Amino acid sequence: MTLASYASHPAISRGRQHDERRDETRGPRDIFQRDRDRIIHSVAFRRLRGKTQVFVAPDGDHFRVRLTHSMEVAQIGRTIARVLGLNEDLTEAICLAHDIGHPPFGHAGEDALKAALADNGGFDHNAQTLRMLTQLERRYPRFAGLNLSWETLEGLAKHNGPVSDPPWALAKIDAEYPLELQTFASLEAQVAALADDIAYDNHDIDDGLRAGLFDRDQLLATPGLAELWEGGVRRFPNAGPELLASELIREQIGMMVNDLISETKRRIQESGIASSDDARGAGRPLVGFSPAMAEHERGLKRFLYAHMYEHPKQEEVATAVRGVVAGLFAAYHGDPALIPDNWRASLPENEPARSRHIADFIAGMTDSFAIRAYRAQIGPIDLPEGF
Template sequence: MAAPYACDATQTRGRLVAEQESSFRSPFQRDRDRIIHASAFRRLKHKTQVFVENEGDYFRTRLTHSIEVAQVARTISGALGLNGELTEAVALAHDLGHTPFGHTGEEALDVLMSPYGGFDHNVQALKIVTSLERHYAEWDGLNLTWETLEGIAKHNGPVLDPPFALTDYNRVHDLELTTHASAEAQVAALSDDVAYNNHDLHDGLRAELFTDDEICELPIVGEAYKEVDRLYPNIDAYRRRHEALRRVFGVMVSDVIDTSRAMLANTEAQYSDDIRALGYQVVRFSDPLWSDLKQIRAFLFARMYRAPSVVQMRKDVTQVVNDLFPLFLNDPAHLPSEWRADVAAAADQTALARIVADYIAGMTDRFALDTHKRLVTG
């Protein structure tokens, strides 16, 4: 049964461009489906999560990560009585704005864009779904509902100092940036943490950056391995690892559900807007679990995100972005023909820089590498 503070698709605040709704799909389901069919969503298949896409077939990409986040989000949302379709839509869209090479590419592009307002992948995700996807006859973007757009913009909390791209859109479609988002969007944000805390351990083990014995020293993880060893003393190493990490997953999901259920009950909220007006997040980890997760994150930072091979990869791909940005900025003729109309309409250097950033941000890892080889290194 739906909780009273769940977002009700029949009471949506609607879309920027009014359209006839489906007779057999809810507005939030249509949002989810449009996101899945978007070009930007397909490109996530070849975008870095931690390891560059060509480093191995088994590592997570932004696409598989987004699917895992959506699965976790749907589970938590259902347990809390929230709207699963809205939760899933926000979860699937949350990384649409990522550049090639993941956070490394984003950091490089943000530095290059600093004279022009900077770059942020969350803002870019909103720009993609409101402008850059150009497939529909009557509008640019995907014409998503207000609730889904709000979730994309604010799933990490209120945006108190929004960059230009966000304020520009907010002038025509007020997303109430200074308030918290719906409980559904908050679930999507926490599900992101659940997913990467688990799968980065798995990918780091597969990459042999650390061992099972080493992560057994971590909170939550060590207890999970002990339980598996007790239940299955003769299990092979790969199954042992999988059984342990799925238990780590379960601990995080259960903690979010239990903690958030208690938080929500204490609010006495009766409408989705009551959640937005609270002034604090209601979907969260418990304090003890959050403390444990900080230890896991510190381990991953030292042993995975700053591993020598990963650091070298970061240096190499940063150079790719650093080379491509000025090349396109100084000679926009290198941009594809379908981008030329935007270039011709650019009012100044800042507008041109944003077009170049949009183009580079949309690249996949391998397309960026191939373009760099073709235009820069020969």
């Protein structure tokens, strides 16, 4: 398809940090297509299948994990990018990679690593994504990381907006390969950020209903959802509650996507931008929901926090898994012999590098690996059942 002038064009990409000989190009792919493929083929991406989205090491086969969530984000992101004339491959690369830096157990695991590194710069999953892709993932003999394009790294660093006070991991990467952290990112990165919101707002509702954390009546008390439900009942009067819930989620995803496309087109036209750099310098996000939809989306988040993320059963699990991560960090820091040989061989002697190296090892773990490591190296732990 023809790209809009304000899209990210591969022919004028700012390139990669490390030069790669042209004669090693494999297949007729442009720079953003190769980025996407490198991410898909990476070990870090494969590990997302064993990392928490909402439920820890879920017992149910139908609950989402980080991998399935990332794929759903990519599908929504590509749809939006195509309609807006943006680069679908760059959008997809950012969507697929955006959660690679998450440690085991999602935000509970991140909280534990933040506490463990409190005196050594803390931990941030978004910065860890960049650290993973530029340093820790090893696939090439000539350089560390995946050597992704500037545009992909910039999009991952700034997809939530400019970064005025970067955490240490992001600051280190930016010092080596400046990503213009003070500006907004490309429109592709902005699309990826909103595709993430659309995906988890809706799919977490699906998983929450399936898990029984809230019921239909609680859900439909959220403004706007009862009308969507009744619309489904009118169209499919013989459908049962499960199918009607699926229909509600599909309708809402479509409604949010259409609103975002319409509002973004309006903002782009109003801004008068003519290039991707114009979008970066616009001084405000150009991809976004209308005011009414933005308020609706905030209402969905309030519902999910009240009835799902902060549900007593979830809090019980979160407390337990924070103990797993904290226990592993303390054990490895106190006795490096517990660390696998390949990681122990490069363990720094001094702080803060020593603690950060241990956090890198733990952050790469899947939920189940972390649980097994704790039980093997520290001792028994009782985890609440059900998820």
